Amino acid sequence: MSGETRYVLITGANRGLGLHSARLLARRGWSVIAACRKPEAAAPAAEELRAHGATVVRLDVTDPESVTAAVHMVRNTTRKLHALVNNAGIFEHAEEHLPDAPAAITRDLLLTNAWGPLTVTQQFLPLLRAADGASVVNVTSQDVDPENLDGTFTGYCMSKAALNVMTANLALALRPDRIVVNGVDPGWIPTDMGGPDAPDDVTQAARTVATAVELAGTGRSGEILRAAN
Template sequence: MAGRVCVVTGANRGIGLEVAARLARAGDTVLLTARDPAKAERAARGLAGRVEPRRLDVSDDESVAEFARGVREAHGRVDVLVNNAAIHYDTWQRASGADLGVVREALETNLLGAWRVTQALLPLLRAGRHGRVVNVSSEAGSLASMGAGTPAYAVSKAGLNALTRMLAAELRRDRVLVNAVCPGWVATDMGGPGGRPVAEGAASVLWAVDLPDDGPTGGFFRDGRPLPW
C-alpha cells in the first residue's frame, strides 16, 4: 500500500499525529494538517519520511478550498483522507441545558468540517481510483448506547456516522471506501489520562485506511470489529 498520498486533518497531536507518523514510516506521502501552520510544521519536523505540513481549518470554507487547490497542484490525487479533526468533548454539559453555541461549534468542526473537506477532495479521491475515507468517530455517537452527557460531541459524532453511511452508498461505484472508526478511549489531550495508548487508537484507524478494494464500506468499527449504530 506504500506510495499513497494521504491527508490527515487535525494531525499536529494525538491520534492524528500517530496516524501521520505511521503512514509516513510505511512509505506514504502525508499531508499533515492543522489550523495553526506553526504547529503543523513543528509536528512534521519530528517525523521521518515524506511529510508535508499544511494549514487547514476544516471549519473555514476558504481554508478548505485553498488547501484542495494546493493538493491538486502538488499531487493531482488523494488516496487516503482521514477526517480526524474534532473539538469539544463537553463532559460538563447535558442536552437539557446545553450551551448551543458550543454545540454549533462542535457541529461545524466535527461534522461539517469532515463533510466540507471530503467534498473538496472528492475529485482527487476519484482520480486515485482506490480512495479511502476514514471518519474518526466515537462510540459516544452510537444511538444504541447513547445516554446523557457530552451532547455537543455525541450529536456531532452521530451526525458523522450518518454522513459516513450516505457517502459510502454514493461513492461505492467510484471505488472509494468510506468508514467510521471509533479509536476507543485514548489517552490524548481530549480523552484525558487513563485511556488506551495512542498507538492502539491509531491502529484502529489505520485498519480502515489499509482496507483492500473489496473491503467493507459504510461501516462503523473499532479494532476492525463492527460497532452498533
C-alpha cells in the same frame, strides 16, 4: 496501486490520534499530507512530520476558503489522493448537562465534527476519484452508541451521530467512484481530547486508522472499525 506513491491526507495531524496515525502510515510507506489548523502553533509536531517525509498544510475544516486553499496546495504535490482521514474534532467545552450548553458550543461541535468532514470530503473528491480506488476514514466515537448514552454531552453525541450517518450514506454515494467510506472508533484514548487517564491504547487506535486507510480499492465500505483495546 502497486508501485505507485500513495498519498493520504490527515486532518488534525499535529497531535493525538492524527499524529500517531501520520507516523504509522509514513512508516508503512504512505506519503502523508498532514493538515492542521495552525501549523505555526504546532511547530514541533510539524517538524517531526516533515522529518518523516510528510507535507504539512494549513487546513481549518470549519472554513471552506481554508479547505479550498488546502486543495490547491495538495494539487501542487499530487493529482491523486488515495486516502483521506477526517480526524480533526473537538470535545472541549462540551458541557455535561443540556441547560448548561450554550448554543454556540453545540454549533461549533456540529461544524467541526460533522459539517467539516463533509466539506473536506466534497472539496477533495476530484483528487480521490482520480486515484481509481480510494478510502475515506471518519474518526467517530463509541459515545454515540445507544447503550452508552447517559444524558450528557448531547451536542457532542449529536455531532458524531451525524458523522456516522454521513459515513453510511457516502459509502453508498461514492461506491461507483471506487471510494470506500468507513468510520473508526478509537476508544477512549489518552490524547488532549481524551485526557491522561483514558484507559485505551492510542497506538492500537492508530493501527485501526491505518487498517481503514488501506481498505482503498477493496470495496469494503460503510463500516465502523473499532480499535481492539
